Amino acid sequence: MVVATPENYKNTSTLFTIGTVPHPFTMAVLTAFRDNIDVRWIRRESERDPWLAKITQVLLGTGVSGAPRVIKFKEAVASEHGRYHSLWVTPEKELPHDLDWAFGFSIPRNATDTGKSETPVPGPERRPKPEADLKDGPVASPEDMKKEQELLTRAVEFGRARSEQEEKLRGAIEAWNLADTEAWRFARAFLARSRVERLKWEEEEKSYAGGAGSERATSEGWGRWGDK
Structure with missing residues (x-):
């Protein structure tokens, strides 16, 4: 399986897109x-x-304004094709805990030793460094990655509690980036709606799981594609 981090969205059935939609303040910092x-x-x-x-x-x-771009983005998120070929999250919040539902299969939470003997491999210091793909964008240095994490933490804190001055700053940056703000709000709302749909589905499916409820379905890895 090939994993890439391109800067542009491609509407194709051969790709599953995991997109991060930042608030304009996060993008700005x-x-x-x-x-x-x-x-x-x-x-x-x-x-x-x-x-x-x-x-x-x-x-x-x-040369295209923000309005048609927002429409195209909403199609990528919520259309019949988009909702089954993509997942859009916001960096200001932790990843959803129900990713199994989004992907349609159980995601291993803990890596365990299989007990199989494997051929020894060289340590990290002796392994050749992987070549970066220019299509994935520039490679950040360790110092830049640390700085980015600090800035992201600042963005998360900005979204939780703001002074009067910060409230004005938020209003200004959202007004300057109306399309980006609309995309961010739509991604959050659609993710919340998906969670509500999952909870409703689990509630309805309890009667088909021998009365065990959604906990049993989750523990046995049924996900949303389980055979009842």
Whole structure:
């Protein structure tokens, strides 16, 4: 199985897309690579809706406004094709705990020793470094990765509790990035709706599981494709 991290979304049945939809503030601090952005920086130095423009560039090209890009993104998330070929999450929250439901199979939670003898392999220091694929974007240094994690933590904290000044900053950055904000809100709402659908499905399926309830279905790895 090939895993890639392209910067553009491709609408094809041969790919399953796992997309991260950042809030405009998260996108801004990661783009500027600093956490002290202000309204002046937003209006004079930042682009409008940079995230949505980039991921839909292959589909719509350049010179297209935010409205048609939002429509195309919503199709990628919630259309009959999109909902079974993609999963869209937001970086400000932890990954959903019901990924088994999204993928249609049980995800191993703990790696266990199979007891099989394997051919010795060289240690990490002796293994050749994997070559980076230019299509996956630039490779971040350890220092940059640490900085990105700090900025993401700052973005998460910004979303939880804000001062009056930070509230104004949020309003300004959302107004400057209306399309990106709409995409972020839609992704969150659709993910929440999917969870409600799963809970409703488990409640309805209890009677077909010998009265054991959804806990038994989950523990036995039925997922949503289980044979009842």
